[in-house]
Amino acid sequence: MKFTLQMKKIIAISIVIVLIFSGIIIYQLREEKPEKKEEPEQEKEIDFRISPHTNQGLIVEVLRIRNRGLLEKMLKIGTSWKQPPSFYYDLNVDGKDGILKGNLGKGGVYTTWDTIGMESCTNFHIEEEQVFSDVKISIKEVISKGILGLRTEDATQLEINVKYDYRTGRWSGADEYGDEDGYGHYLGEKYEVWFNIYQDDYDHDGIPFFIEKNVLGTDPTVDDSKRDPDNDGIPTSWEWKWGYDPHTWDDHENLDPDIDGIENTEEYMMRKYFSNPHYPNMYMETDGMEKKGIFDLPHYLSKEGIQMLVERFAQHGITMVIDDGWPDGPVNGGGETLPFHVYLDDHVGKQTLSFYEHNFADERKGVFRYLIMGYEYSGFICPSEYIMFDTIHVGTSPKDTFKTRKAFTPRYFIVSYTKNILHELGHSLGLVPITFYGNDIIPGDNVRWPESLTQEEYDQYVDNYYSIMNYYYINRDRQLFDYSDGSGGEYDFDDWGNIYLPSFQIDQISYEEPSDDTFDDFEISDEYPGVILEGYEYDNNLTNAYLDDIKSLNFGINDYDYMVFVDTEEQKDARIYAMQKSDSIVTQYVLIGSGNLNKDKELELYPMEIKDEIDYLKSIWK
Secondary structure, eight states: OOOOHHHHHHHHHHHHHHHHHHHHHHHHHHHOOOOOOOOOOOOOOOOOOSOSSSOOEEEEEEEEEEESOHHHHHTSSSSGGGOOOEEEEEEEETTEEEEOTTSBTTTBSEESSBOTTOOEEEEEEOOTTOOEEEEEEEEEEEEEESSSSOEEEEEEEEEEEEEEETTTTEEEESSOTTOTTOTTEEEOSSEEEEEEEEEOOTTSSSOOHHHIIIIIOOOTTSOOSSOOTTOSSSOHHHHHHTTOOTTSOOOTTTOOTTOSSOOHHHHHHTGGGTOOTTSOEEEEEEEEEOOSSTTSOOBSOOHHHHHHHHHHHHTTTOEEEEESOOTTOOTTOSSOEEOOOSBOOSSSSOTHHHHHHHSSOGGGBTTEEEEEEESBSSEEEEOSSTTBOOEEEEEOOHIIIIIISOOOSHHHHHHHHHHHHHHHHHHHTTOOTTTOTTTTOOTTOGGGOOTTSOHHHHHHHHHHOOSTTSHHHHTTOTTOOSOOBSTTOTTOOBHHHHOOGGGGGSBOSEEOOTTOOSGGGSEEOOOOOOOOOTTEEEOHHHHHHTHHHHHTTOOOSSOEEEEEEEETTTSOEEEEEEEEOOSOSOOOOEEEEEEEEOTTOOEEEHHHHHHHHHHHHHHTOO
């Protein structure tokens, strides 16, 4: 083979290039240094001071006290429901008394069933650098004695004993973070109490000096109640209070660890009204209506009706709060008087939409249910937007009151329409006829008789489903004011076990068209696609391996299924979802927490990191 001059040049250039690259590689190999050994981390210097910038003090706030006895009185014949209790509270901090009798309410003590909107606080001086304080809140009732009731006796009905820790700003004992009835909330046998305890704080952000210096790394001289270093829409102080890392971005717009339908951004918005991201809340706004004439009955939800509803849900671990006219509520808040309408239909030309648009505050939609106390038609629930069951109408016309409900006394007038409210609320909680045949059932009513049932089966549902959701019992049993617990056997349904709080903010599973004559005519749509999360995939191994840790994120009242999703690109970010186990088909997966995978592919949950660090600091306290 004869080489041309051009070929010789190409070969020569190639040899030179190979030699150059070989030289570079050899040089790099010679110059390569051994890996630098990681130096052990220096032990973090702990600042054990408690209150260096201000005198040490303690503030105890009693936010609300509710007597729990009215519901029982309302369901009995008599007038005892007209006699609210007289009570007050006393405080004791480290042996120092704060006696409040004579300084509360209009007459020195509270004479009411519920002190909502009547918050009070008391200050205590604390010795400098004291670590703990013992705090006792006592609820005392003034009880009349003697034949004429002229003598009184003060009887202690409830004591709440907690130990406050000035390092962490948290307390433990009868009430503590993560307990079953919610932090700062005590559900006693006779009284329910909401309270808050905090220490004097130089920058007034509610985060103790010890935590700012040693855990969060924030400046204890700068107010963090409005600062948001992780830009997740929630300030440092709120995130700290409820166990989130203020330096780690959290999806608070979607996070709902207690699965009550109120996401964390909404919980923050409702912080003034007993919201708790780890304990189920339910909010409702109610408006009344003008009377038809001088002989018409009133169309508004009474204070007694409110207490009946609040108590029934309290018995099942749900705090219900009803705005019937809060003095500091938003424009178009509760307590408005709507123009008179004879009839508001539930599915044909729904005029509820006009009230929903103009009398129900926009910022409350998706947080509150909306109740209209109107004229005719005992009660119905309907969607005002899409097919979400968040609008309720209950009528109190003479026809509904006397003919349908047989309510001829002031007491039973209130009880009877509140029964209807509880029934319609059940629909907003996922209790609908499509879920269970006994729901909305009426003996002999073909409209409410699914074709798939025999007469015998239908009769069994009527008799054995002992629930306010069964129309057979609403007015027949005058003491019934409850959902069923499923103890009635095959033809009963466990309402309480299948309640799904977020139902009011998601589309229902059926459309009710104007032409529908029976429940069988409803168009059923059960097309829930599951979790739609672009850029993430489900990790079954992580879900099972960290199940116990994952459960600690969820403070809900039911059993749940869990799923961990990991981002597909970097395999670092993790999102944790839970779905309530239920016989209802309206349940969905909800985001309850987030975390990350470390270099060993171990799942680390964000809130747990803070908890572990605090536990460590407490263990080395000197």
